[in-house]
Amino acid sequence: MSVDYDAIVVGAGPAGSAAAIALARSGRSVALIERGPFPGSKNMYGGVVYGRILDGIVPNWWEEAPIQRWVTRRATMMMTDTQALTVDFRTAAWGAPPYNGATAYRPDFDQWLATHATAAGAELICSTTVTGVLRDGNRVVGVRTDRPDGELTARTVIACDGVNSFVAKEAGLYGEVEAHHYTVGVKETIRLGRDVIDQRFGLRGLDGADFEIVGCTNGIPGGGFLYTNLDTVAVGVVLELPSLAKQDRRPEQILAGLKSHPAIAPFLEGGEIGEYSAHVIPEGGLAMMPELVGDGLLVAGDAAAMCLAAGIWLEGVNFAIASGHAAGLATADALRRGDTSAAGLSGYRRRLETTFVLADHRKLAGAPELMMSPRMQRAYPQVACNTAERLFTVENPRPKTGLNAIVRSELKAAGVKVADLGRDALRGLRSFG
Amino acid sequence: MTAAEGSAASRSGARGSGASGSGLRIAACAKWVDLRPGVDALTGRVSTDERRFGFSAADAAALEVALRLGSEWGAEVDVVVAAPAPAEGAIRSLAAAGASRAIRVDLPSGASSKQVAASLAAATADADVVVCGDYSLDVGSGSVPASIAHRRGAAQALGLISVTPESPGVVRAVRRLDGGRREHLRVRTPAVLSVEGSVATLRRAPLRSLRAGHAPAVEVIDPVGLAVASVRLDRTEPVRPRARALPGPNGSAAFDRVVELTGALVARTPPRRVDAADDADAAADAIIEQLAAWGYLDPS
Amino acid sequence: MSEYQEIGFEQRMALVDFRVSERAHITVDGDACRGCTTQGCVVACPANLFVPTSDGGILFNYEQCFECGTCYLVCNTEGAITWTYPEGGHGVVFALS
Structure with missing residues (x-):
């Protein structure tokens, strides 16, 4: 069978780039297809990249990654309309290599990670939307794009196309989609100036702060966040979809409520909004995860609902990188053995089971429901x-x-x-x- | 659709794309610009971000017009872009829409119109038709197409809202004039056309030509050196209000004019004097009363 | 402390770069919406793209869409909202997200 590529990765976010890196480095031909004009242009998140998983992919990544600040202050805030009780933790250890969490702009970070995929030999094709999968019987054998002459064939397709994953849904890997497993995050990035941020948050150098907030969402299950970039701060709320749809305050109004809270307003005073953004988050954890493998198909990152939203832990980019990289490695194994059926690709699930990706999700399976x-x-x-x-x-x-x-x-x-x-x-x- | 475009569609339908090679060469010019620059409201300083760089709708329309002329006449289309090295990926994607060559004139963004025009004119010297966007998004003088035509001694038709191929080497074009009027032109090669962004939407590049090894490689040529330095930015200054023009003083003698200018010998109200050491309250009241009389304070 | 001034919604959206495609990537079935009592999309869409009309239908825009997917996920009328990703290279382009 003559195919265009060994593997096609749909979506050049953290999961897709990590998958493409793994495959390209094992000498496989990979196409990395991105629908935005550049990687990261469609991506938005609630603030912190935990980079430990990158150690094995880009050694000393902290010397080159486009990081805004290193989180050395981590606070959890419980809030009523007029009160706030905060557990505020600081450590100097997170402000030095190998670091812990970092804030970054996703258009910068995702583009940076994609350059490692192209450097390894992956072929990045931007401004191209995948509109469907090509099948041979039950087996996925390629993708259809919205360009003329736009079909590409491959031995494996890795769906890293984000929370709405039309690829995974079309391939039948998702059961019924239930709205209560999803939240929408809305965020404002506010320009304040580096000195002002240093003073208000008590920071120096590239130290950064990350606040997670409970009780600020007008009774809608969810939460809030506030974190620092170099010269902007980002403030946002995360809202469970069915509950949001049932009441009458719009997301930006709920966010305005958080911004005017007496414990938050002094941080933001005098700032000027630089950008408003929104994205849906898969918060259901294990309960909403699709089948991870099909014949000729794997799913990773948000597309596989691998986002950990368990109250005190809010992580996504690290799960995306880990699952994408595992998908890439498992595909490389399967290609070597010449079997990219669901059984041949099942090494992917085994890899996830042995790492934090599924271990954390299993351990915290009950957390989303409790937190909400x-x-x-x-x-x-x-x-x-x-x-x-x-x-x-x-x-x-x-x-x-x-x-x-x-x-x-x-x-x-x-x-x-x-x-x-x-x-x-x-x-x-x-x-x- | 205008009548001119309608007839073009039927014509191309009749003749199809099987037109035999006419030996004509077409070039589409573009400039790599920030599509959404930030402007500081106070200082007027412009900030750019390389990620936002791309090609304007007018430049994309110019390529589409060139490709349509090319397929009608059986002519090859070159894409010629004024841009620095980081634009190469974007140039490849642009050229993937159907150009046979992609040429980058190595100019920094922000190069002067004169420099851009001289370099593009040299790079398109063997093209019978040059199609440009009507004006760039950054400098926006709209002078480049005219300047290319001048340097090459070619016909020019600028700011077009419709371009229709006729027999090979002849196009009919419509130009917008003031007051809703239109100017219908018939242009023969060699010619430079500049088009508005609304003329055409650039076709999407086929996937195959975007893939590595399928897109034409970008040829790089040096810009034309200009003998005389063109306009150079010396410095920028904050906005200042214009000086107010006052009428000159009357009077035939210099002395009279000086007196009028200074108001020296005109009767005036003598200054009021209140000694603050004696009565501070009375002094304050007097100041407030005077300011109110002059209209600086609301008397209430 | 001075009141924190909220900017208007149009100003807020004007801060975001949307490269608008000629093809709408959202379609709404007006008949299905007229029978819908909740119309959750109206309140939930972060970009405020859905507007109820006086006859009970929904008027929608697609130009300033964040492509988040909230609308079709909250929609409880099967098939009322058809939502796909916009044409490649078009739609929202974040910078500070």
Whole structure:
């Protein structure tokens, strides 16, 4: 059988570029097809790239990657309309090689990663939308694009075409798509100036801050985030789709609410919006994952719902790179053996099972549901904030109330039974422990 | 669709693309520009970002017009682009739409119109028809097509809103005039045409010609050196309001004019004097009263 | 502290680079929308592309689409919104995302 390429990778985001890197480096011919005018032009996220996975792909990546700041301050904020309780952690260790998390603009970062794919020999074709797959019976044998004369054949197709993955859906790898597994993230990038950001967030050099926020979404399950780039900050909210559609405040209005919160507004004052952006996030974890392998087809990154949105952990780019790279390696193995059927490609799943990609998803399988529950979203932030407020309000000459009494009365006021709290704590322990 | 375009469609339908080679050569010119430059509202400083660079709708339309002329006349089309080295990928993608050669004149973005025109004129010296966008998005003087025509001694038809091939080497064109009028032109080669972006939408390049090894390689040529330096940017200054023109003083003698200019001998209200050391409140009241009388303060 | 001034929605969208294709990549079946009581797309679309009409239908734009997919995911009327990716090289181009 004569084919155009050993493999076609659909989408030049982090997953696609990592897959193309693995294949090109093992000497295979790869086409990396991107629908935007350049890699990263369609991509948007909630702020932090965890680069440890890159160590094995681009050694000393931190010396060349287009990074804005290194996250050395990580805060989790629980919020009510007027209060905020923050757990604020800083470490100097994350501000030096090999680093931990970094903020970056995706149009920069994704383009950078794609240059490693082309340097390894992959062929990047931009401004070209894949409109469908070519099949021979059940087997995927190529893709159809929106260009004239636009069909390409390959022994394997790797779908890294993002959360909406039309390729995976057309190939029948997805079951029924359920909207409650998806959230939409909306974000503003606000120009403030480097010095102002350093002062307001207490940062120096390339140190950066990342705040995750619970309780700022007007009762819609989801959360908020605030993080620093070099001379801009990004602030956004993440909203569960069916709940968003059921109420009457628009996403940018909910975001405006977060921006005007007394704990957030001082960070942003005087800033000028540079860009507004939005993207859908697959938050359902394991519950929404498609079949990862078909005959001649693999799925990686957001297209395979490999995004970890489990409250205190919000990760996606690292899962995309890891799954894309695993897909590329597994495909290279399968090509070597001359079997790119679903069975021949099943090494992909084995690779994911042995790494954090599926291990984390299994461990945190219950976390999305717990994090999106009304108690987690509304009641617990309220209990925590009110408890802190009463604990630290000095009411002389009345003597101080004991912590136990405060918590009990606040739980009661918020309508949370002690049994519920116990159950949630147990689920939390099981999920996160 | 205008009547002219309608007849063009039927003509090309009748003759098809099987036109035999006419020996004509067509060149489409373009410039690599920032499609969405940022402008600082206060200083007027322009910021550019290489990722936003590309070819304007007018330049893309120029290539499409060239390709249509080429297929009608059986002529080859060259793409000639004024751009620095980072544009090569974009030039390959542009040329993949159907050009037989891709040529890059190695000019930095922001080169003067004169330099661009001289270099493009030299690079397109063997073309019978040169098609350009009407004006660039960055400099925007619109002078380059006219300047190319002048340097090559070619006919020029600029700012066209419709281009229709006639017999090989002759095009009919329509140009927009003021007041909604139109000028219908018949242009013979050698000619330079410049077109508006709305004339045509560039066809999508076939996938095969975008693939490595299928697209024409980009030939690089040096720009033409100009004997006399063209306009050079010396410095930029912030915006200043224009000086206000005042009428000159009357009076036949110089002394009279000086007196009028200075207002020296004109009767005037003598200054009021309030000693603040005696009564600060009265002084403040007097200042406020005076400012109100002059109209600087709202009397209420 | 001074009030944080929100910019208007059109200004907000004008900050984003959209390379508009001639072909609409969203189509909406007006008849299906007239029977829809929730019309979740109207409130949920981050780009505010869906506008209810007085006769109960939906008017839509496609030019300033973030290509996020929210609209078809929240749509509870099977087949009312047909949504694909726009032509290659067109649509939204982020810079600071």
